Amino acid sequence: MKILVINAGSSSLKYQLIDMKDESVLAKGLCERIGVDGRISHKTADGRKSEYDVSFPTHKEAFEEVVKVLSTGDTKVIDSMSEISAVGHRVLHGAEVYKVSTLVDDKVIDTVMELKELGPLHNPPQAVAMKACQEVFGKDTPMVAVFDTSFHQTMPEKAYIFGIPYEYYEKYHIRRYGFHGTSHRYVGARMAEVMGKKPEDTKIISCHLGNGSSITAIDGGKCVDTTMGFTPLDGFIMGTRSGAVDPSVITYIMNKEHMSPDEMSNMLNKKSGFLGLSGISPDCREIEEAAEKGDHRAALTLDIVTYQVKKQIAAYAAAMGGVDAILFTGGIGENSSNFRQRVCEGLEFMGVKIDKALNEKASRGENKFSTEDSKVQVWVLPTNEELLIARDTKEIVDNIKK
Numbered sequence: 502m503k504i505l506v507i508n509a510g511s512s513s514l515k516y517q518l519i520d521m522k523d524e525s526v527l528a529k530g531l532c533e534r535i536g537v538d539g540r541i542s543h544k545t546a547d548g549r550k551s552e553y554d555v556s557f558p559t560h561k562e563a564f565e566e567v568v569k570v571l572s573t574g575d576t577k578v579i580d581s582m583s584e585i586s587a588v589g590h591r592v593l594h595g596a597e598v599y600k601v602s603t604l605v606d607d608k609v610i611d612t613v614m615e616l617k618e619l620g621p622l623h624n625p626p627q628a629v630a631m632k633a634c635q636e637v638f639g640k641d642t643p644m645v646a647v648f649d650t651s652f653h654q655t656m657p658e659k660a661y662i663f664g665i666p667y668e669y670y671e672k673y674h675i676r677r678y679g680f681h682g683t684s685h686r687y688v689g690a691r692m693a694e695v696m697g698k699k700p701e702d703t704k705i706i707s708c709h710l711g712n713g714s715s716i717t718a719i720d721g722g723k724c725v726d727t728t729m730g731f732t733p734l735d736g737f738i739m740g741t742r743s744g745a746v747d748p749s750v751i752t753y754i755m756n757k758e759h760m761s762p763d764e765m766s767n768m769l770n771k772k773s774g775f776l777g778l779s780g781i782s783p784d785c786r787e788i789e790e791a792a793e794k795g796d797h798r799a800a801l802t803l804d805i806v807t808y809q810v811k812k813q814i815a816a817y818a819a820a821m822g823g824v825d826a827i828l829f830t831g832g833i834g835e836n837s838s839n840f841r842q843r844v845c846e847g848l849e850f851m852g853v854k855i856d857k858a859l860n861e862k863a864s865r866g867e868n869k870f871s872t873e874d875s876k877v878q879v880w881v882l883p884t885n886e887e888l889l890i891a892r893d894t895k896e897i898v899d900n901i902k903k
């Protein structure tokens with residue numbers, strides 16, 4: 502079975518064609534500038550590449566081009582579209598409606614669109630992309646929606662209700678939803694696997710550290726708490742996002758600077774975090790370089806974020822009454838040994854002992870870097886959201902065939 506995995510944005514569409522026989526990626530690529538002009542870049546597993554401008558007035562033309570580039574010409578990996586058995590779509594927000602991945606029909610597409618108030622930047626283009634995909638592939642090709650929020654739907658009320666009047670939860674569904682769920686679910690399950698344990702028997706803290714970052718406490722294979730909240734702004738500092746701040750700071754600055762809610766939201770989402778603190782860049786590598794050269798604010802930025810991550814890990818160990826493993830994933834988690842070391846130092850009191858030399862070599866692969874006598878295992882585990890989407894899609898499609 503070959504499954505096409507789609508991650509759509511308002512003007513872009515990322516895709517991977519995965520052969521479920523051995524879970525290998527046959528080809529992947531990116532359609533960009535949809536609704537502007539259009540460009541596709543495509544790469545097959547054996548290294549054939551193709552990149553060209555093509556008109557993408559809407560997502561539909563982008564899907565047509567994806568089918569063409571997969572099934573014709575020099576970059577062909579399948580003989581025809583009919584070899585694609587199903588399509589899996591990444592969807593940002595499933596709110597409290599979608600607690601698991603779901604077979605897509607017209608009602609699901611409408612509901613994903615209706616949830617635009619909760620995911621204004623992502624849900625509308627993702628609903629539009631699902632509709633366009635249906636038009637290109639026809640209704641006989643099953644589509645599955647995999648939600649970033651679903652994994653976190655197992656959180657208990659005490660973890661997801663905020664300390665504001667309860668009526669806002671009832672009226673506007675304001676609560677902690679959590680994001681990066683597909684990533685945390687993938688690496689969480691993989692962590693149990695590499696430890697040789699059943700997920701039910703594990704307590705895991707998953708640190709997804711990238712441009713956007715979140716930490717999730719996974720007890721017995723289920724999410725019990727996570728740092729991102731009503732939106733992906735909550736938690737600790739990220740590339741351009743502030744993470745949690747005293748809410749009064751927001752109203753205070755709005756009053757002082759005569760800022761509108763949109764201006765404040767822009768400041769918190771796009772001008773804060775690594776970028777706002779360092780004044781240099783949202784990119785962790787550049788911050789690390791500047792800190793090494795002695796830039797005080799860059800060093801402070803790293804001090805703050807590694808301190809916040811460390812505190813969060815200890816808090817989640819308390820939330821679960823223990824921890825068996827801590828894992829690092831995402832661009833920073835998978836690549837920065839310096840960042841990982843700074844987070845883990847000081848956690849010895851709770852049984853975390855890392856081997857610095859192993860940590861130096863742990864990047865870019867599945868690697869343990871805790872010592873043999875560490876009570877808590879500490880790992881780098883690369884995430885693979887596309888594979889999880891493909892697996893969910895296969896499982897749902899196999900079930901409808903039964």
Ligand code: ADP
Pocket residue numbers: 710711712713740783784785786787789831832833836837
């Ligand atoms: P996204 O959240 O957009 O998927 P990524 O997971 O790719 O982003 O993470 C991007 C972040 O990873 C950037 O801050 C980048 O600087 C950081 N990063 C990538 N490689 C390294 C590295 N070798 N050292 C430190 N940071 C790195």
